[in-house]
Amino acid sequence: MKLSSGNSLWRHAARAIAPGCAVLAVAATLQAAPAAAQSNVPVHVGNWAGYVVKGDFRQVSATWVQPAITCLNPGTFQRVVPWVGLNGAAGLDGRTALPLMQTGAESLCVSEAAVYAALPGLHIENLAADLAYADPRVAGLVMQAGDRVSNGFGAAADSLCATGVFPDACETEQIHDAWWEGYPAPPVTYADAEVRPGDTMHAEVSWDGGAYTMTLENRSRGWTRTTVEPSTAPARTAEVVVEGHLNAALPGFTPITFTDIRIDGRPLADYGPLAYGIAATNRFLMPGPVDGASYTIG
Template sequence: MRHLLVRLATVLAGVTVLAAPTAASVNLDVAGFGPAHHALAGHGVGYNINGYNWGGYAATGSGFTSVSATWTTPSATCNSRSDLYAPWVGLDGYGSSSVEQTGVATDCSSGRAVNEPWYEMYPAAPVYLSTSSYPVAAGNVIHASVTYAGGSSFTLTLTNQSRGWTYTTTKSLSGARRSSAEVIIESPPGRYPNFGTISFTGSTVNGSSLSSFNPVALDPSNGVYEAHTGALSGGNFSITYQHE
């Protein structure tokens, strides 16, 4: 596994770091996929609420115990070596300073799109799985879930249904509020590869369809809207690339 500092030193070269609003500064040793940055701007014409570094849907409230979703890994085209993004599911992070999350990152730092499964108990650094043991390719169907296991523990599960592997881990995080549940795409540096359209299906929160929680719809924007989140039907929705 490459150290995150090496990864982000390449990704963030010449790019303004998108810090979480609750952090006084960004430490590259722990920076990664993290809480939503709540931008002051509201809606763009034809767009949803500006999620800054998040796109997708976030359910808000209290007592969230689980979130899950399925998606097909897009074939992404890198615009530059700075591009980095990930679809993921998680608890917390929308209005709180911790996130319990898992998904698949697409990293362009090598000059081509490399898909890397990971999990993160933010503010700890993300943990990337071995791509030889847990490979992900364009077209692979991914199912991800995060479940509250009691106390300060959470179980994170990532399954590649196309390749037939599953990774599960249970980790502890003190202070987690369980005040939101999300199905999200995120680019920490605010630079997306062209992923076309990614469709999430069967998204659930606490065992019920995502739509039953009236979640907030978010579009990522770093000066321009980088992607657009479509309408939610039950647990199904799509996000379409707009700009890097």
């Protein structure tokens, strides 16, 4: 079975695998090693790697080059998803700010074996989205439980793929697509918008008090997609991050440099950004230092 962004089983299997769900699963804070971040700062661990800013905001934007990826573990999902968004983390009042309005581009390695190995855990993780408003803490626990199930089956599938017994089921395909999401609602793929490694992407999310506007541009291919979602919920956090599936394997990928990062018209360095990192099964991913309106990850 060939998988594709248009009709892939993984896309329809569960919204939990798509961008946005990470916020509920942040479970720990570690001290960053100087060699990794060039400063001994706390790193919030989940499945975002990058920077989050808390406050009252109206706009966030950034530019990046979509990475080339290398598929490493055929039995598990491997994904890197650069995106920008408003809300999704705990605001200054300590409460999770929702809905998380975000847009970006995904680069994914997936096989038939990985899809079926992930399905049991993804069904559990879907419950987390349903609980996001009612009880974010319980939602986070549910998501972590589903993650453990997914990773257990994924590790078994990866070991089976390593034997070479099921070459067709373990054939890994790369998928690159553009999307937007208003988590906890499911993500929406721009099926007619092509994304390839090396494309220059620009994303912006803004809020005018009554609606969020999510705009994604592929400056290399000349297209722009804009979605407007009504909401009076204020923007309490801003994110410019790379996402991976929670605690799963990351693919190899070329370094991603976010440039021209603006939050309400000001560069990222003007704020007190919080560093986030991914404790993947095959590496620990965290952002490099902020340099004005840019930083590099990977």
